Structures are given as structure tokens and as C-alpha cells.
Amino acid sequence: MRALKVTAAALMAFAATPVAAGPVATFSDIEYRAQGPAPTNPGMYRNPILPGFHPDPSTVRVGDDFYLVTSTFGWFPGIPVFHSRDLVNWELIGHAIDRPGMLDLSKMRAVADGVYAPAITWHDGTFYIFNTCVRCGGNFYVTAKDPAGPWSDPVWVEFDGIDPSLFFDDDGNVWVINNDLPEGGETYSGHRALWVQQIDLAKGRMFGPRTMVVNGGVDPSTKPVWAEGPHIFKKDGWYYINDAEGGTAENHSQTIWRSRNVTGPYVPGPNNPTLTQRDLPADRADRVEATGHADLFELADGSWWTTFLATRPFAGQSTLLGRETYLLPVTWKDGWPTILPPGAPVPLEAKRPGLPAGKPVDWRAWREDFRGARLSPEWIQLRNPADEQWYVLDRERGALQVVAGTDAASTLAKPHFLGRRMRDPVAQWTARVAFAPEAQGDLAGLMAFASEEHFLVAGIEGDKGGGYLAVRYRNGNEDPANGALVARADLPTNVESVELKLAIDRGTALVQWRPASQSAWRALASDIDVERMASIHTGLFTGVTVGPYAYAAH
Known part of the structure; x- marks a missing residue:
């Protein structure tokens, strides 16, 4: 893969605070689409x-x-x-x-x-x-x-x-x-x-x-x-x-x-x-x-x-x-x-209650183009923010630059992950990702996070020979820090960035990809059983969030 390489040093031009060191993943055009019910009839509302x-x-x-x-x-x-x-x-x-x-x-x-x-x-x-x-x-x-x-x-x-x-x-x-x-x-x-x-x-x-x-x-x-x-x-x-x-x-x-x-x-x-x-x-x-x-x-x-x-x-x-x-x-x-x-x-x-109707809100779709003055407040991260800036909003290019961090999502530290709540039982996310791994085990892509023990990552992973597409799923503490390898595929050498599609249908997930310049999706992994990401298995209290994740093995 001939990925566009962005260094942490290059991000200093955008950041107001020191930027963490590590390989940088570039995310753009993140979209969410759900197959939820259509809006209700006048005079009615829909739960939840x-x-x-x-x-x-x-x-x-x-x-x-x-x-x-x-x-x-x-x-x-x-x-x-x-x-x-x-x-x-x-x-x-x-x-x-x-x-x-x-x-x-x-x-x-x-x-x-x-x-x-x-x-x-x-x-x-x-x-x-x-x-x-x-x-x-x-x-x-x-x-x-x-x-x-x-x-x-x-x-x-x-x-x-x-x-x-x-x-x-x-x-x-x-x-x-x-x-x-x-x-x-x-x-x-x-x-x-x-x-x-x-x-x-x-x-x-x-x-x-x-x-x-x-x-x-x-x-x-x-x-x-x-x-x-x-x-x-x-x-x-x-x-x-x-x-x-x-x-x-x-x-x-x-x-x-x-x-x-x-x-x-x-x-x-x-x-x-x-x-x-x-x-x-x-x-x-x-x-x-x-x-x-x-x-x-x-x-x-x-x-x-x-x-x-x-x-x-x-x-x-x-x-x-x-x-x-x-x-x-x-x-x-x-x-x-x-x-x-x-x-x-x-x-x-x-x-509906007997109140004047407000501006309709449709939770079934959103798009983040990263060109606004700041990120949507819907984006959240795990625990307290790190002392160093690890992501930068590049409004001119319409991109989010994420420095890969050394804390995996399985740790109780500060993984470099931003997520938004999954809002529908049947939903899909697409994102454009560019990442040039610097070491074996470096990983960047979309993550669906339920808990430190249960999450799915689809992205680009580092190998001795460069990078490849990978899907990893963690289903308990016995699995590796970033999850067990579910699927992998080689990347063409002339591809600078890829588009990823993560789709979840209740308890089953699939991952597709394509070069950013092409229209046809290619299968990467299907029929992934993610039922163990359900809240009944992860402590009852929280739900799945999905978004950019970047990890540096060294």
C-alpha cells in the first residue's frame, strides 16, 4: 500500500498543544446510516x-x-x-x-x-x-x-x-x-x-x-x-x-x-x-x-x-x-x-404531548466531514483525555488526524479512540482511512467498542512487509489486546487510502472495503458473531460506540 504518510511533527501546525508521537491515521467522510423505522405520522412520536x-x-x-x-x-x-x-x-x-x-x-x-x-x-x-x-x-x-x-x-x-x-x-x-x-x-x-x-x-x-x-x-x-x-x-x-x-x-x-x-x-x-x-x-x-x-x-x-x-x-x-x-x-x-x-x-x-412541535431530529443518519469549527459534541472518548493532543481537526482537508497511541482498547488507560453511540439495531458506518503502519501490530480503522473485553476493529494493520487489511474481534480477556484476527486481505501497492464499511445487524457484523477511487465494495469479513458485545455480557450499563481508533505497537 502506498499510503499517504502523515507524521506527528507535521500536525504541530494544526495543534494548540503538544502532539503525541507515533504514526498518524487520517480519517475523513465518516457516515452513519440506520434501517430504523420511518418518521411517525403527524401527532405521533416514536420511542425511544x-x-x-x-x-x-x-x-x-x-x-x-x-x-x-x-x-x-x-x-x-x-x-x-x-x-x-x-x-x-x-x-x-x-x-x-x-x-x-x-x-x-x-x-x-x-x-x-x-x-x-x-x-x-x-x-x-x-x-x-x-x-x-x-x-x-x-x-x-x-x-x-x-x-x-x-x-x-x-x-x-x-x-x-x-x-x-x-x-x-x-x-x-x-x-x-x-x-x-x-x-x-x-x-x-x-x-x-x-x-x-x-x-x-x-x-x-x-x-x-x-x-x-x-x-x-x-x-x-x-x-x-x-x-x-x-x-x-x-x-x-x-x-x-x-x-x-x-x-x-x-x-x-x-x-x-x-x-x-x-x-x-x-x-x-x-x-x-x-x-x-x-x-x-x-x-x-x-x-x-x-x-x-x-x-x-x-x-x-x-x-x-x-x-x-x-x-x-x-x-x-x-x-x-x-x-x-x-x-x-x-x-x-x-x-x-x-x-x-x-x-x-x-x-x-x-x-405526542400537547406541546408545539419542535425542530425534527432524525437519529437515523449523520455525516462527519470534519470541516466544522469543532467536532460534534456527540463524539466521546474513554476516561479522562490524555495530557498530549492525539487528534487534530484538519478543516481545510476535511479530515481528522489521529496519532496512534500505545494503549490498546483492552486497557484501562487512554486508547486513542473517538466514538459515537450506535442508535439502531441495524446500522452501518463508512469511513475513508489512510494509514502507513511503522511497525508490526500498528492498527488504525473503525472500532465498535462495547467494553475493554468486547470490541471489533476493522482497519489497516502493520506487518513486516508493510500493511494489510484486518478485522479483529476481542471476545474476552483471553484474546490478544486488540482482539483475535478474524480476517485479512492484501492491499494493492498503488492504493493511498481505502474506504471501510462496517455493518451490524443485531448480533451479526460484516466488513467490506474498497480503494477510495473505486465504487465496488469488496468483502473482507461476514457473519461475524458479535452477540457477546451485547450489554447483558458487558456489565449491563453501557452500549456500543463506533468511531476512529489508532494503535501503535511500539
Whole structure:
């Protein structure tokens, strides 16, 4: 292959900070196309409203505007902030964690550690996001006057447990509700409780008695597990606790409790669970699973709605997309809310809220030509950014220059990888790639990343005689650092760059290629079983991201 060789030194003309050393891969014209359903009819909307890896949604209404945040775990930037005026079309306006020094993600044991379950609230002109950073500091909150940012540095608050959420009471007191072990410890695996305590936001500390308000779940005789993701809201003089139960897989559910006092005692509702799919037939059409972690909110017209997470498995509980964000109306009867009655499946198409329609957002297609002033905020990377600049946006040529890094995607370090979320079960990516390997094992191309143990790479790999096309798949710690070789093909000597096509159909992948100057695609690998990249095998929490990856063996 006669590849166009770009050196790290040459990139200094573009970079504002020192550039890492190593061979450089050039990526251009990255496109995503999905075979998702067509847009809905007027007056209807389609679930999920945020497809792809967008779990643990929390939503707040401020006047006519809605803001939504989701978990990001080990990805940076973290905690995407979305804005909408119709609850259906959402625009990514920023990230609450967007500066490298805000969180230290270097001690995580996997990409599934990190930023858990952010809860967004607004009070007296200030936005608050309370959050847990697992193996990276504990519980903290950030604040902003503008939800697009900038957000404050984290204010760390010392208390045990996870999933904190703020509640501003009418009397001026501010409370935190969160998940923790029950008083005296758990009596069975997964036994958790919900606790409330006051917080002084000016000092960033908890104070006063800490009260356990839920122990286990609705029916203690069944040994309910993982009471989590709680929120408190107030309606008609009642304090309501809205929380998830059952674990974030097939037994996930949502429950409701109420009391006349914020510290209880709380009584479970007569219609619990207010949302679940665990009792529905496994062979039903358009199957949605793992529903829960809901946030309820009221519209200006008095109607109630909820955002929640769910999955779209293609077999069993397997999905490469991770947990996604859904929207449904909430009905009230005799002072109790219900999201879906027992036995009702989550609709993939439903009647829109009574709000003016916003600008349509179509997640099924995008193209990155690298000619904008900056990369799309949809691009994310693993853990904290490296100290040295390892990618440069070359707007004049319409290219992204990526310096190959010495950390493989299987490590807990800083692989040189930028990804965007896979949003549909059937999708394909194309990209033009130029790369001149300098050593055996150098590798650059498109990577579909699920976890450090499960990913697929299609690209150009270095050999003693130069370079060749390669597909590698990592399916566990026993595989090589960049995965086992699935397929390889020689490169013509007169080819300067190639186009790659990666297509995923639920649990199967194929890779094609062609010289950049030609139109006919050539097979490289087909029928690759990537079911093990499903979130059920990778820690449940995250989904697949796809994008440029460059690795230097030495």
C-alpha cells in the first residue's frame, strides 16, 4: 500500500498543544446510516426518544423548556445535557462534565464504572445535577445558571450510598434521597434501602437525622432487590417517592410511595409496579425490556409525563444499544400515578404531548466531514483525555488526524479512540482511512467498542512487509489486546487510502472495503458473531460506540 504518510511533527501546525508521537491515521467522510423505522405520522412520536446508550434519564421542566441528563459511566465528556420544548425532539446543548480536571476516571476497573445516575433539578434560577462517581470520588453535585454551561467544579458531599437526588421543599428545606444499605446491613443479596437527609448546599454537607424511608421494596416477603434511582416530588400535599426496583435487566420495574411528611412513614401505592415489562410474553412483537429508572414531571397544562430507561433486545436480553431513553404519559387516579397498567407493552409509537412541535431530529443518519469549527459534541472518548493532543481537526482537508497511541482498547488507560453511540439495531458506518503502519501490530480503522473485553476493529494493520487489511474481534480477556484476527486481505501497492464499511445487524457484523477511487465494495469479513458485545455480557450499563481508533505497537 502506498499510503499517504502523515507524521506527528507535521500536525504541530494544526495543534494548540503538544502532539503525541507515533504514526498518524487520517480519517475523513465518516457516515452513519440506520434501517430504523420511518418518521411517525403527524401527532405521533416514536420511542425511544433518545436511541442508543442513554440510560438513567432525569428530566426537569423550567417554564416552557425541558432539560434531560443521562449517565455516561467511563466516557468523557460526561453527563450530556439535552434540551427540548416538545419532549420528543432533543438537542444536545452541552455536557456537565466537560473539563478534564473535574473528575478523575483513572482508577476505574471498567468502562461501566464512573458517572452513575445524574439527577437534574432547578431552583431559584440555578440548575443542580447530583450524581455518584463510582471509584472516582463518591457523591457530588455541580451547578449552572445556564444548562448549556459552564457547570461548576464538583462539590463533593460525604455520605454513603449512590443515586442521590435533590428535593426542594416548600418551607425552604432541601433534602437528599438516595440508595444505601438498610439499617443493620443487607439480609440478602441486593437488599437495599432508601434514605432521606437534609443538605446545606452553601456548605456542601449533610446535616440532621438520616431516616430510612424504604426498606427493600414494596413487598418484603419477595426479597425485592436494588431499590434505586429515587426521586421525591410533592403533589396536593403528599410527598411521593418514585423509585426503581428489581435491577436494571428483565426484572426492572418502577414503584411509587407517598406520605404526608417528607421523612415518612411512606405507604406503597395500590397499583405497584407503575411500570414493568417483566410479566409479558417473551415472544411478543416489538419487544421492549428492562423498563425503569423513571422521572415524573408535570407540564404547564397539568398533564404528567415520564422519561425512563428501557432496552430493545434482539434475542433474550441481548442488545448492542445499551439502555435507551423513552417517554410516556402518566395517568392519575385517586392520588396515585400509573405509567402503564399491568400487561401493557411499551408502545413504540404514541400520541405526542400537547406541546408545539419542535425542530425534527432524525437519529437515523449523520455525516462527519470534519470541516466544522469543532467536532460534534456527540463524539466521546474513554476516561479522562490524555495530557498530549492525539487528534487534530484538519478543516481545510476535511479530515481528522489521529496519532496512534500505545494503549490498546483492552486497557484501562487512554486508547486513542473517538466514538459515537450506535442508535439502531441495524446500522452501518463508512469511513475513508489512510494509514502507513511503522511497525508490526500498528492498527488504525473503525472500532465498535462495547467494553475493554468486547470490541471489533476493522482497519489497516502493520506487518513486516508493510500493511494489510484486518478485522479483529476481542471476545474476552483471553484474546490478544486488540482482539483475535478474524480476517485479512492484501492491499494493492498503488492504493493511498481505502474506504471501510462496517455493518451490524443485531448480533451479526460484516466488513467490506474498497480503494477510495473505486465504487465496488469488496468483502473482507461476514457473519461475524458479535452477540457477546451485547450489554447483558458487558456489565449491563453501557452500549456500543463506533468511531476512529489508532494503535501503535511500539
